[in-house]
Amino acid sequence: MSAKGKSLFFRKKIFRDCFIAIVLSVAAIPFSSFAQKEPPQDFRRELSKAKAERFALMYLAEASQTQNQTLYDVIYYDLDLDIDPTAETVSGSVTMTAEVVSDSLAEAELNLLNNMTVSQVTWAGGPLGYAHSNDILTVTLPMTYYLGETFTIVIYYSGTPSISYGAFGFDTYGGDPMIWSLSEPYGSRSWWPCKDIPSDKADSVDIRITVPDTLIVASNGTLRSETDNGSTKTYWWHEEYPITTYLVSVAIHPYTVFSHWYHYSLTDSMEVRYYVFPDHYDAVQENYGKTVGMMELFSDLFGEYPFINEKYGHAEFIWGGGMEHQTITSLGWWGEYLIAHELAHQWWGDMVTCNSFHHIWMNEGFATYSEALYSEFTYSMARYHSDMAAAKYLGGGTIYVPDPSDWARVFHSGLSYNKGSWVLHMLRHVVGDSTFFQILKTYYADARYQYGTATTEQFRDVCEDESGMDLDFFFHQWIYEEYYPTYKYNWSYLENGGQYEVSLDIEQLQSNYIFKMPIDITFEAAFGETTLVVWDSLATQSFNLVIGEEPLAIFIDKDEWILRDVVEPITNPTFARGILLVNGVDFNTYGSSIWTAYEDSAFWGSYDISFWDCFDETGLGYPSNLPPPLGHGSVPPDTIKQFSTVIWVGNNYLGDLSEWYDTPIMAYLQAGGNVLLMGRDGQSFVLEPLRTYLGITWREESVNTINDCISAYPGLVDIGLIGTQSYCAVFDTSLATMESALLFSETTTFSTHRGLGVWRKPADGGTHRLDGAQFVFISGRPYRYDHDALRSNVEFILGDFFGEPYDPLTGAAKKLPKLAFHLEQNYPNPFNPVTNICFTIPEKSHVSLKVFDVTGRLIDTIVAKEMKAGTHTVTWDGTDRREQTVASGVYFYKIVAGSHIDTKKMVLIR
Ligand SMILES: [Zn+2]
CATH class of the missing domain: 2.60.40 (Immunoglobulin-like)
Incomplete structure (x- = not known):
């Protein structure tokens, strides 16, 4: 990422955060969940999460059609429904016309949840037999129908759609009813009987909704009539284009309605109609005003707006996102890119629908990529690239959804949205610009898919026909394989005749696939x-x-x-400058919590460090114990190679992840440098091939609560929490490689303990340059761990694991920094009968520690031997040299260690 691109990227991030700020100002709408989720860097993450949460409500629904449902093809539905906001009921009839696509058919199965009550099913006015159980309505047809024959049945029913299903809501806004539907993926069955599968589109649908006359009904297609019945009104909407079941929708409220016009030829125009909450009328104007321009752009790029004989529109509803209902998108807010995303779905998702939710990327990846195209053609190519950079997904999982009832996978923002958009971005470069845009137009116009459904393979075939290339490899590796290539390179050149x-x-360094x-x-x-x-x-x-x-x-x-990922080559590393500490936590965002951790030297202890800041401190200034930063942003190869160890204080949340990606960490390790990474959201930092390097597997995506961090390695100490540890990476504690060691574990949240810290130790141990690089990862926000304990552990890791400080001249580890001689006050004091005496000696020396009474008589000798440099603790149990208990009173303890002498007083109370 170039510096130019980066500044755009940050501007974009701030820009997107503004959407969330706008949403939060509308206190009456239950959007508050937006505020509590982190990180908010990508609204799609929120959108997809919201979709996934809804899907979670429905995931028990049968994800695939019944055997019987494969035998018939729906041609037409007519929904004729009374919706009563007071009783919160839906009642009326649904007419279905279908064609038999099998040899014969004697009964027809429809999806309808059991809590809805069917009162009658008719054919040509006469009653038919039916059974309703396990959320399936089985209708006995009046006769056996044969291939190509059609039948029409009418189902009369009523009930209150299940709230727990999340597809239909009786809510209020501003004191007035706000009734909405959102049926993707399998929610239609909660409010109307249907064949609830995306591959079967009805050729057309009538939607007649009767409501109290104060309310306005927005729905699909064109408004045929608005009939005043006295105290109620009937809105008759007609969708003339094929429509998949989950896109049939209603949004009902005393809306303020206004329109723009899309002039698609010299003589023709189409209405773009907006249904907004009256108090949002002013707020939506600016971005809604961009809708027609977006429509012109997408029509230019893909082909004419697919529902040109009808309308497009927005209907506000109470849900924290948007839903691309055919010709009438439901919107929870009015962000520019949300509008572009949902509009693009009219082509990709509505006109061509993914054949099954295995291929959801063909809806969501296309719509997400269309946002970047909107950026490119409305703003700049640089903006396009920064959009794509922001949509990078480097985690695991395939874009193809193996199990379409796995709700989290279907609407996974990283895979279905972001990586899906990257497939189109990459395809564009593989086939070239002009072929790529021709592919989109050909795919749009292909009669096999237009107003129908498509699979990845069908789209691939279009790409192959248009480009003349064999693209099996491309779709296979990006749709059905995980991850991405990590390129490491080396180069040289020779002159030869000019x-x-x-x-x-x-x-290619990654291990999963070439x-x-x-x-x-x-x-x-x-x-x-x-x-x-x-x-x-x-x-x-x-x-x-x-x-x-x-x-x-x-x-x-x-x-x-x-x-x-590209591993920049690091040539001729010097490792001569000791430790580089990289700060990835913005002082301006985190203020005192990060500032005090630095003030306490929590991340480097008593070592000398050089300092690098991914950010640029502007407010508080740096603590005085921190040297001025050598630079900002990512650490370039020529800088990192000068240091023997890099300590990275990582964050990700409004943080340093892109700097981490742009710093050649893997190449630095391969050159022999040591890395200590401490940070939240480790799954984002420790990607392939670092994972393989560490020999760990993750067991959780991100854990929002951990309760402890227990030492699992001699010499390290437990670390207490001084704040919430969210988005923690916890990994399987059984490591895959003999060269790795577990350093810390979480023991209270998980029945099977999970790892929080890991060390990649070279086979032969010892110092880093000779035996290969060492990498330590400690999960969690480092400044939210107890500063003293963390400092102690970091000093141990730097000294005992990494061999710092490092003497570049001799290639050997220097002695640890000189300690000061110190005799501490005994504890407890007064005592009975045992007390501890702690002292520090700066070098290996003979130590004598003796106890005297107030008359100067020697009572006991506690220590008389040679001891190592360091801090030692000994005990005295209140007995003399003959192990006889001594009386209460004041005693003195005197230490002689080499040339150091000191004496302190203690009190024994029996
Ligand atoms: Zn979408």
Whole structure:
């Protein structure tokens, strides 16, 4: 990421946080959950979480259709419903016309939750037999139907849709009824009988809703009529385009309604109609005003707005996000990118729907990528790239959802949204810009998928036809495999007759899969840049390239067209400058809690350090024990290679993750440097291949509560908490490699203890340069651990594990810093009968520690031997040299250690 890109990225982050601020100002709406979740850097994370939470309510629903439902294809629904906000009931009828697509059909199964009561099912006005159990309504048809024949049945029913299902709500806003639906993925069955599966679209739907006459009903398609019945009104909406079940919606409130117009030709225009809460009318104007422009852009890029004979619209509802209901998006707030996302779904999700929720990325990845396209064509290419950078997902899991009833996986923001958007971003670079945009247009226009459904493979086929390339490898590795490539490279060149022959070696370090991708190789020369493309597909691959100018520098995938990590080569490391402490916690955000940890030297103890700040302190200034920072942002290779150890105080929340990614940590370790990483959200920091390097597996995504941090290694001490530890990484305590050691564990939250600290120790132990690098990770916000205990542990790790301080001249570990001689007051004091005496000696010496009474008579000798430098504790049990108990009174203890002498007084009380 370039510096320019980075500043844009931060601006964008702040910008997106503003949406959340706006939402919070609307106190009447139950959006407060937005405020408590962290990190808020990505509204999609919130959106997808909200979708996932809803899905959690529904996940017990049968995720797939019944066998019977595969035998018929729905052609038409007519919902004719009375919705009573006082009684909170839905009652009326649903008519379904379907065509038999099997040899024969004698009964038809529909989805409808058991709590809804069916009163009658009819055919041509006459009653039919039916059974309703296990949330399935089984209707006995009047005769056996055969392939290609159609039948129409009417189901009369009533009830209160289950609140626990979360797909239909009777709420209020501003004291008035606010009735809404949101049926994705399997919620339609909670309020109307239907075939509740995304692959079967009805060709058209009528929706007639009768409500008290003070209310306004927004729904799909066009408004055919508005009939005044006296105290009630009936709104008749008609959707003429095919529509999948979960997109049929209602939003009901005494809305303020206004319109814009989309002029799509010289003579034609289409209404864009907004239904807003009256008190939001002013607030929504600015961003709603961008909707028509977005529609023009997407129509240009993809093909005409798919429902051009009807309308588009927004209907406000009470839910913390947006839902792309066909022709009438439901919106919980009015962020610019939320509007763009839901509008893009009209093409990707509504017109072409994922065939099943295995392929949800074809809805959510496409809509998320469309946000970046909106950025590119409305603002700048730099903004596009910073959007994509913000959507990077480097965690595990496949984009393909193995189990569509796994709610967390279907709406996983990292996989279905962000990594899904990266698939299109990468495809664009693989096939080239003009082919890519032609693919989108061809896919849009393909009669097999338009107003229908598609799978990943069907989209792949379109891409292959349009590009003439075999793209199996591409979709396989990105949709069905996990992670991404980590490229490590080395290069050199020779001059040969005015040409420069470059040999470039690229290695893929990740362990799960070897990726095949075209990589941009950019050479910087005196007169400009040259970019060549290499197709890399092996674990280790060599390339010979020729350029006309002497190369000064080389960049691998400079513009980040690949979801990857690049390990910058570190050449000729010196490791001569000792310890570099990198701060990844913003002093301006965290104020005193981080400031006091620094003041206490909690992260480095008595060692000398150099200091690097990912941020730029602007408020309090730095504590006086901290040297001025050498730099800000990520640590460049030429800087990091000068230090023997890097201590990284990590955070991620409004933090340093991108700086961590941009600092060549892996290359530094491979060059022999040592790293101590302390930080929350370790899953984001310790990615492949660092995980493999440490030999750990994570057992939890992130744990929001830990209660203790217990030492699991001799010499380390337990660390108490001085604040909440959220987003902690806890890992399996059985390590996979013999070269790793568990340092701390969490024992009170989990029945099986989980690891909080781990050390990668080289096979032969000893000091780092000779035996390879060492890496220690301690999970949790480091400043929310007890400062004294943390300092003690860090000193132990630096001294005993890393061999710091390091003498670059001799290559040997120096002695630990000189300790001061000190005799402490005994404790307890007064005492009976045992007391502790603690003393520190600066070097190995003969120690004599004796007890005298007030007359100067020797009572006992506690120590008389040679002892190591350090702090020692001994006890005296109130007896003399013959083990006889001595009387109460004042005694003196005197230490002689080499040239040091001291005496203190103590009181024995019997
Ligand atoms: Zn979406």
